Amino acid sequence: MSSVAQRASLDAVRPYGDHLDDGLVQLSFTLPVDHGPLAREAALALVRDKMGLIKPEIVHAKPLTPGYTYFVLFAQCQHAVDCDRLAAVRTATRAMSEEEVDAFVAERLGRPIVVIGASTGTDTHSVGIDSILNLKGFDGRHGLEAYHWFRAHNLGSQVPNTALLAKAFDVEADAILVSQTVTQQGLHLHNLTELVELVEAEGKRRDLLLVCGGPRITDELAKELGFDAGFSKGTYPNDVAAFIAQELAARERPPVDAAAPEL
Amino acid sequence: MRIGDAIAPAARVALVGLAKNTGKTVALGAILAELEARGETIGVTSIGRDGEATDAIDDAIAKPPIHLPPMALVATTDRLLERSAARTEVALPTDHRTPLGRVVIARLLERGTVEVAGPVAAQDVGDVVETMRRLGAERVLVDGSIDRRAGASPRLADGVVMSTGAVLSADLDQLVRRTRAAAELMTLPAVEDxxxxxxxxxxxxxxxxxxxxxxxxxxxxxxxxxxxxxxxxxxxxxxxxxxxxxxxxxxxxxxxxxxxxxxxxxxxxxxxxxxxxxxxxxxxxxxxxxxxxxxxxAIPLLAVTTNPVAPLRHRFDAAELRERIARELPGVPVLDVLADAPVPA
Amino acid sequence: MRSKLALDAGLVRSCRAAAARVAAQVAEATAGRSSVAVERTVARMLGVDGVDPHDVPLPNALVDHVAELDGLPRGVAAWVGNAMVATERTAAEVAAAVGAGELSLGELPWAEREPIERAIADAHAATIAAMRARCAERDALRERLGEQARPHRYVLTATGNVYEDRDHALAVAEAGGDIIAVIRSTAQSLLDFVPFGPTTEGYGGTFATQANFRIMREALDEWSRANGRYVRLSSFCSGLCMPEIAAMGAAEGLDNMVNDALYGILYRDLNIQRTMIDQRVSRAVNGRFGIVINTGEDNYLRTADAIDAAPSVVASQFINYFLARDCGVPDAQIAIGNSFEIAPSVENGLLYEWAHAQLTRELFPECPVKYMPPTKHMDGNLFMTHACDTLFNLITVATDQEIQTIGIPTEGIFTPHIHDRVLGMECSNYVFTAARSLADEIEFKPDGFIVRRAHEVLREAHAMLEEIVEIGLFAALERATFGDVSRTLEGGRGADGIFDVASDYLNPLAGAVEAPAGV
Structure with a gap:
């Protein structure tokens, strides 16, 4: 037997419990059914027959109030994903550090980039936008305020879209950053689309990069919302800065050969 | 009336939803099926994204694929085109950049499904619409996204199809009121004087x-x-x-x-x-x-489509919903495209 | 209560004196002014409710109408009273006619003052009597059934659908919850109106409406009777409708209310003067009808460093306490806010928390302090959140807190699900049972970390209070004294809803503010 644990190949990845390909997952959920044998059978059937998991085991079940039962289960996932194929659709922005971004802007644009950011509408969470824009940044990486070639304006939280736009025109922003908490129910989606629509109504969409960020925001969602990019958890200020810098550079001088990479 | 008849007067048709999951893509599918039957050359672009497998926020919500006829023109991105199953040719690459890649105008060489994703900015959408017309599209469909209305601008489209659905409210009266208000807003009258x-x-x-x-x-x-x-x-x-x-x-x-x-x-x-x-x-x-x-x-409202189902939540009676909306919007064709004309699978 | 921290009684007295002066300065600065929210509350207290044909709440339709006549300085009561005299209608009928566009108050001739005042006094007295009856019923039920030992567990629900909230509330009651609060729909605090009717869809919560209050209270009354234990209902008198929601709560027999102008100023960017004017009436109503108010100092520790900001929390607690006392709220109804927010990575973080929690407890011995769980550093690692909540529960019981908002494993992720709340309750139940008499057993080392830290915080709080007396609360807010947030006197939402009252201003609530508590 080999002394080294077997490593997964990236074309068929499954959950891992304590040995490769065991597919172990833990689940917890409530069923709107009275506690009892029927509820247990329902939970098992749901996991086994509908969720694509095998060997479900209920390790905990508890009545919450008449009509509701809570379960904790373990089960095995038989499916696998191909990581190589997933990578094909990710964005083409080249990763850059703070220094690299500044050098790139100096060389390619030769002028400071003006960005303005806010958490818009009724969203009271400003942590996201603060960590990207404020001097302090987070996790030891500076926010855009610290960049030599960026002029960052942070309007804070609960900023009406119209106020953000008025200020963006005022400072002649190149890019608007908004952070937003998007929940499963689509909370705050309307705030994001409204900003895009306002920019369109003002006839300024081509002059502004629109970037959104938040826990559930992906590039796919950003495209639907009408933004130029979407950033989620795990994004650092330099990621956002790299995108803005490279995108502005690409827009200022569209490459002659449309198929060639711009960097 | 069928939806194909409703849109007949407009060479450029915008589709607008009142929220996510109001059935806009199903309406688009129904229009495509009818236009295909009439043998029209179609162009399709989307200010968002269409034909994706699952919802961008709630991936439990499966989305219908977009079936396009042979010779149809579609705006998509280089990266999305790479993973599409249909046989296509690039009719024209563009400089329009989106979070999902660079926009290309592709032509289908066989009947198939392609994710639609055109330019983000309305002005750029206008360029793509004109390009498609130049490349031979007799009718161009501009699909909206979530609750965005920019695609319905008279600069881009000659008329709009509006989709409403159960997702707007669990209360039918409320749903009807909101739809009426949205239709009234969309059809604001031109200044008479x-x-x-x-x-x-x-x-x-x-x-x-x-x-x-x-x-x-x-x-x-x-x-x-x-x-x-x-x-x-x-x-x-x-x-x-x-x-x-x-x-x-x-x-x-x-x-x-x-x-x-x-x-x-x-x-x-x-x-x-x-x-x-x-x-x-x-x-x-x-x-x-x-x-x-x-x-x-002014923007001509060509039709309103109704979707009685709010995915993973509630549903209304399809006929009642359509009746209620139709009563509020005299003169506008109100259609439930699934009930009226099932989209071929 | 004997001080385990051996606090300097003279220093505490000095803090209280300073805070009392700050509160008096605020009262002086806002005297002679009213707001659209106060006027809408007057309308409600005259019996006005419901919506106009465009779904605008009638109190808003009425106040907007009077504003368009430039008539607010006389008080909306004067205009309604005049119409009641002229048209022989009730206040509710007058408002409905105005809302329907059938009646313009500006077209009626002015009656004599005396019949107007009589009409208003009668209408107001009828509403007060109904509220008093509802609250007496509440008190009787609470008295008869009794409640659990303290700390009382305060649990939130936030589904967006009041009927789902009702089921969540029952699950939480089943698990041992003592107070249920339905979180409001995102940013209701920014709405300058109170929505009408039951809510079945909301984002991030469920609107506070009078109908929702009734639905929730009825369900809890039923559960309380069936299970022989009274469960309380709480909501939020904060935002641009502070006094209106207080009136609605009194009408429906609510037990507790979050009620803090400073929170609205700092975290909702409400105009300082507007919300201080609103708070005065709001707290007066809550005080009068036996509703416990909660203040929001806990939030400062979310936006500022939880160790550095500890003195500002204490300073604010003193000020908020006197702002409440000034409105006639008795000590037993002032639930001062505090929280457990120190980063889990801080060495001896638990000792700091112990010092801060014990200090607040000892500074406000007659008040039911409300202790809040960790949130700032809680993230997607729900198991870590559960671990932090366990220590939070330990401090809660070890420092004899009276109200505890329970910690929930998933609160760093989303609006918690029904079972997440029950998991939070289970953890709280476990610790409270296992450590029930811990507080009685504990003495602190006189020169130990906890005692020294408590003294240090009190000293710094005292210095802050001395400074605030000098510059005034408004300037202190501008200097980001609380929560690292700066607000200006003229900035913020709702400033356009303030007006100076005229010499003939009529407001039947005016007396309520000066009346002693518990009347």
Whole structure:
């Protein structure tokens, strides 16, 4: 037997419990059914027959109030994903550090980039936008305020879209950053689309990069919302800065050969 | 009436949803199926994304694929085209950049499914629409996204199909009211007085038009941010003929106008309905307070589609929903495309 | 209560004196002014409710109408009273006619002052009597059934649908919850109106409406009777409708209310003066009808460093306490806010928390302090959140807190699900049972970490209070004294809803503010 644990190949990845390909997952959920044998059978059937998991085991079940039962289960996932194929659709922005971004802007644009950011509408969470824009940044990486070639304006939280736009025109922003908490129910989606629509109504969409960020925001969602990019958890200020810098550079001088990479 | 008949007068058709999951993609599918049967050459672009397998927020919600006929033109991105199963050729690459890659206009060489994802900015969408027309599309469909209305601008489209659905509200009365309000907003009437319309169209900035032909320009800040500054400009003036906003006309400004005018009728003019932003209020409420909305360019509402199902939540009776909406919108074809004309699988 | 921290009684007295002066300065600065929210509350207290044909709440339609006549300085009561005299209608009928566009108050001739005042006094007295009856019923039920030992567990629900909230509330009651609060829909605090009717869809929560209050209270009354234990209902008198929601709560027999102008100023960017004017009436109503108010100092520790900001929390607690006392709220109804927010990575973080929690407890011995769980550093690692909540529960019981908002494993992720709340309750139940008499057993080392830390915080709080007396609360807010947030006197939402009252201003509630508590 080999002394080294077997490593997964990236074309068929499954959950891992304590040995490769065991597919172990833990689940917890409530069923709107009275506690009892029927509820247990329902939970098992749901996991086994509908969720694509095998060997479900209920390790905990508890009545919450008449009509509701809570379960904790373990089960095995038989499916696998191909990581190589997933990578094909990710964005083409080249990763850059703070220094690299500044050098790139100096060389390619030769002028400071003006960005303005806010958490818009009724969203009271400003942590996201603060960590990207404020001097302090987070996790030891500076926010855009610290960049030599960026002029960052942070309007804070609960900023009406119209106020953000008025200020963006005022400072002649190149890019608007908004952070937003998007929940499963689509909370705050309307705030994001409204900003895009306002920019369109003002006839300024081509002059502004629109970037959104938040826990559930992906590039796919950003495209639907009408933004130029979407950033989620795990994004650092330099990621956002790299995108803005490279995108502005690409827009200022569209490459002659449309198929060639711009960097 | 079938949806193909409803859109017949418009060469460029915009599809707009009132929210996510109101059945816009199903409506698009129904239109495509009917146009295919008529043998039309079709062009399709989307200001969002269409034909994806699952919802971008809730991946438990499966989305219908978009079946396109052979020779159809579709705006998509280089990266999405790479993973599409249909046989296609690139008719024209473009410089339009999106979060999902660079936009290309592709032609289908066989019947198949492709994720539709055109340019993000409305102006760029206009370019793509014109390009598709040049490349031979007899009819171009501009699909919207979530609740965005920009695609319905008269600059891009000759008419709009609006999709409403159960997802708007679990309360049927509320759903009907919201749909009526949205339809009323979308179909704001054009300014009747030709002279006034000409004067408004000439303005380069937002302004108050006075009876004597003079125009008092308004700063952008007053229109968007410091809206209360309009009150002293309006108070006590009997000679204001209209408020004209070039750009976005938003509710807070209308509220201040009503406050300043104290019930005296005031005409507020925007370029078109996609530039008017009402929050809580409806056109009817503003009218009741004396503010009448009008536009320079009206948008023909070609049809309204109804979707009785709110995914993973609730559903209404399909016939009742369609009936209720139809009663509120006389003269507009109201269709449930799934019930009326099942989309071929 | 004997001080385990051996606090300097003279220093505490000095803090109280300073805070009392700050509160008096605020009262002086806002005297002679009213707001649209106060006027809408007056309308409600005259019996006005419901919506007009455009779904605008009638109190708003009425106040907007009077504002358009430039008539607010006389008080909406004067206009309604005059219409009641002239048209022989009730206040509710007058408002409905105004809302329908059938009646313009500006077209009626002015009656004599005396019949107007009589009409208003009668209408107001009828509403007060109904509220008093509802609250007496509440008190009787609470008295008869009894409640659990303290700390009382305060649990939130936030589904967006009041009927789902009702089921969540029952599950939480089943698990041992003592107080249920339905979180409001996102940013209801920014709405300058209170929505009408039951809510079945909301984002991030469920609107506070009078109908929702009734639905929730009825369900809890039923559960309380069936299970022989009274469960309380709480909501939020904060935002641009502070006093209106207080009136609605009194009408429906609510037990507790979050009620803090400073929170609205700092975290909702409400105009300082507007919300202080609103708070005065709001707290007066809550005080009068036996509703416990909660303040929001806990939030400062979310936006500022939880160790550095500890003195500002104490300073604010003193000020908020006197702002409440000034409105006639008795000590037993002032639930001062505090929280457990120190980063889990801080060495001896638990000792700091112990010092801060014990200090607040000892500074407000007659008040039911409300202790809040960790949130700032809680993230997607729900198991870590559960671990932090366990220590939070330990401090809660070891420092004799009276109200505890329970910690929930998933609160760093989303609006928690029904079972997440029950998991939070289970953890709280476990610790409270296992450590029930811990507080009685504990003495602190006189020169130990906890005692020294408590003294240090009190000293710094005292210095802050001395400074605030000098510059005034408003300037202190501008200097970001609380929560690292700066607010200006003229900035913020709702400033356009303030007005100076005229010499003939009529407001039947005016007396309520000066009346002693518990009347």
């Amino acid at each position: 030709a002279a006034l319309r000409a004067r408004a169209a000439e303005l380069r900035t937002s302004a108050l038009l006075l009876e004597d032909g003079e125009a008092v320009p308004l700063e952008t800040a007053i229109v968007h941010d410091r809206v209360e500054a309009i009150v002293p400009l309006l108070r006590g003036r009997a000679d204001v003929q209209a408020l004209v906003v070039r750009g976005a006309l938003c509710e807070p400004l209308l509220e201040q106008v009503a406050r300043a005018r104290r019930g005296r009728a005031t005409l507020a003019i925007a370029d078109d309905a996609t530039r008017v932003f009402l929050g809580r209020g409806t056109c009817a409420r503003h009218r009741a307070r004396g503010v009448v909305l009008a536009v320079l360019h």
